[in-house]
Amino acid sequence: MSAGGGRLRYCVSNTVMSEEFTLKRTIRMHVIPRAASANLTFALVWALVLSAGLGLAACSSYGTDTGGNFVGANASGGLVAPDGSRGQLDPGNTMQAQYVSDIGGRPEYKIGASDVLKITVFQVDDLNRSVQVSGNGTITLPLIGQVTASGRTAQQVESDIAARLRARYLQSPQVTVFIDQYNSQKVTVGGAVKKPGVYPVKGSLTLLEAIATAEGMDNVADPSNVVVFRDQAGARYVGRFNVDQIRAGAMRDPLMQNGDVVMVDSSGAKTVLRDWSPALNALSTTATFVSVLK
Missing domain, CATH: 3.10.560.10 (Outer membrane lipoprotein wza domain like)
Known part of the structure; x- marks a missing residue:
């Protein structure tokens, strides 16, 4: 604050780029006469209203x-x-x-490439493993080879694995497929x-x-x-x-x-309040009025 006993004045220039959600602000500090400060509170209120209006205009044009x-x-x-x-x-x-x-x-999740599946076959530990779905949508398992996983639910993959094991290796396989990583x-x-x-x-x-x-x-x-x-x-x-x-x-x-x-x-008004709060908090008790210009 100057020796003349003036008050701080914050001038904020807002440019709202609605399509890119951008609000640019340039802040300049000036010293104004103490006698003029009584009207500055009204300027702040109107500036916030203006900012809110600009924000709404941005919303309507963008969305x-x-x-x-x-x-x-x-x-x-x-x-x-x-x-x-x-x-x-x-x-x-x-x-x-x-x-x-x-x-x-809710629709069931469809497995896709890069997902990680945890496969468990009850009482057959050698078949238990975690596998990642390949880029072509398949997984490879012992005994039965490639199994299509992409585009299927976990239950559908379970049924396919169980059917293949039942056909040649196990009498009544109990297969569980758990999606360990959703990628x-x-x-x-x-x-x-x-x-x-x-x-x-x-x-x-x-x-x-x-x-x-x-x-x-x-x-x-x-x-x-x-x-x-x-x-x-x-x-x-x-x-x-x-x-x-x-x-x-x-x-x-x-x-x-x-x-x-x-x-x-x-919201334009909320953004202005957030960005100004440090400056407002920094004002002394004798410098209580803030004005805003377009």
Whole structure:
């Protein structure tokens, strides 16, 4: 603070890049006369309102409402996917989101390449082992050779192994196949979550469960704007979901698929409050007003 007894003034310039979830801030410090400080509280309030409005505008332009389903994204246009590619929504090309209630329960996990299976044959220790599914989707076991695993459930692989052993070697084999490592199916969770990353799909996974796997949303998340990118049959689809509505039962919780990318948007006002808290805490009791300019 200067010898003239002025107060600190923080000027924040916000540029919201809605399609890339980017909020750039430039902070400059100035000294202003003490007499002008009485109006600065109002400036702060209006700045937060403005920031919230900018955040909502960003959400609406990035996550166009898809009605809880997936809409095709053309290869050119303004929509930016997590991999940096751009696209434009194609309302004429839609794909229904899948829900547990529609398929009569959670689908069984289908084994894939790189998964690790633990195979146990009761009272035949020499046949017990852990094997990794090869790139061609098979495993190799003593006595019976190659067994197709990819695209099957653990129970289907059990039945196949037992049938082959029964045909030539054992009278009544009891085979257990346990999926020890889930490596073939993954989803990516990013944006305003506590632990962004790539996570395995173990059995079935819903949107809420995917976010929970990333330790939940952080304190600047906007639950009303969660975007899921999905590639299927050579085409890209985008779905927008409202997590608050899912939690309240007003919207169903969609099942995730291998390769899905979940992006949780952030609230502009919450982001501003978070980023300013160190500066606000650093102000002395005599420098209590903060102003914000666009």
